[in-house]
Amino acid sequence: MSEKTERPFLEGWFAKGEGSAHLIGARCTKCGTYYFPRQSRFCRNPACDGEQFEEVPLSRRGRLWSYTNACYQPPEPFIAADPYVPFAIAAVELEREQMIVLGPVVQGVDVEALAVGMPMELVIETLSETPTERYLAWKWKPAP
């Protein structure tokens, strides 16, 4: 079991770190629009022709815009544990970026523990495992 390779489910989308885990976004150097996932070619603001982006860590904390859960096992490419364990999903509003980002909620926190408007923070946690690999993803967690 301990020989599993640990890896992000997507390369370059988020960074680990105790207390500093974050999503890796991009910011148009011309109009300031943030992007997640990252954008590196053309700004999508129709009033901006920016083509230069700086990589920026997105805010680690935000307010819960809405939430739900996945009572049924999602289809592939989701990799489910056997037996399947339902999990909550959060939509979190980032104030500085003025955007909403989705993500699973950490294991052990179901919808009963959530309320629209509550503060949330980003952590990195196991998303799924195969016999040889442990995939990591960003997740949202109620913040103190």
Add this chain to the structure above:
Amino acid sequence: MSKDIAILGVGMHPWGKWGRSFIDYGVVAARAALKDAGVDWRAVQFVSGAATIRNGYPGQVAGATFAQALGWQGAQVNTSYAACASGSQALAAARSKILSGECELALVIGADTTPKGFLAPAKGDRPDDPDWVRFRLGITNPTYFALYARRRMALYGDTVEDFAQVKIKNSEHGLENPNARYRKRFTAADVAASPMVANPLRLMDVCATSDGAAAIIVSSLDYARRIGRSDAPRVAAISTVTPTFASGMIEMPDIATDSAVAAQAHSFRAALPAKAYEEAGIAPSEVSLAEVYDLSTALELDWIEDLQLCGRGEAAKLLRAGATRVGGRIPVNASGGLACFGEAVPAQALAQVCELTWQLRGQAGARQVSGAKVGITANQGLFGHGSTVIVKR
């Protein structure tokens, strides 16, 4: 010059899980529409098909597929794909041909054969595809519907009992609709007893996927006049606008919204009918009935507000007062909606127009909205696609 076109005929193949080819359903619907219009197939000059992406090459070239199945007769052909709005885009293509004078008589058609269960993405690892990314995270279509539903509960005080009332209402509307798949009365207890899918939405709050087909025969007003059909319902507007940056709502299949740092946040859903009202020169207060995309029960309430049939946050009040049922002030989903049909993507936007046509002709039987003069549709799908069509008498 009027930008209206006439709806001469409509036809559908009943929705269900029939396990046959989408081509069969399409031909049944097309023949019904031709018969309803009283025109010969060989007189149709333009075939505008809505594509289905789950039925191989024939589905990708649906216009030609149906033209061949009905018997090649040399018509011009088009296929449109725009997710849930595919049917409306196919209708818009026909309208353009007619208004430009390139043809007078067109068939617009959409049909689908759907797989069981969740709509899942194409196979293979595609980290650049947002649809792959969200399913990899376990974010399905009902996830989005549930996020919107929970948001309504937090913002406006809607309850799960309100959502169940949408299902109950629509199930009553669809009871005697011969094209509906589910023709069964549901109670609040039935909805509450159905399994939770994505909290707060239960199985009976979320629409199924279905097989089905819808077809419409449209013509120039001049053609309609010449065959004695000046009184035919007319398409008064077709809106298929894209979202406007910054799109402020989290939409399938994205995992993040646009950032509204440099531009104001906009609502895509509200933009669709706004454009249609403007195009038709019709006000929301003039609408007799609406067919909206109730992918979930709660989403029907969002649409009612996006259509400006009441103020923001007031749709549940309208529902509770009975205003949105047949016999009420502004009936919504008199057909039974997706609650009774399930979703047959390329046919669904056309099915909405079929219902409005029957309603405006006074041919809707037990679900007839009395004195219906103006009907409006609304739907939205993936990747910035959506549509609103206004039909008037």
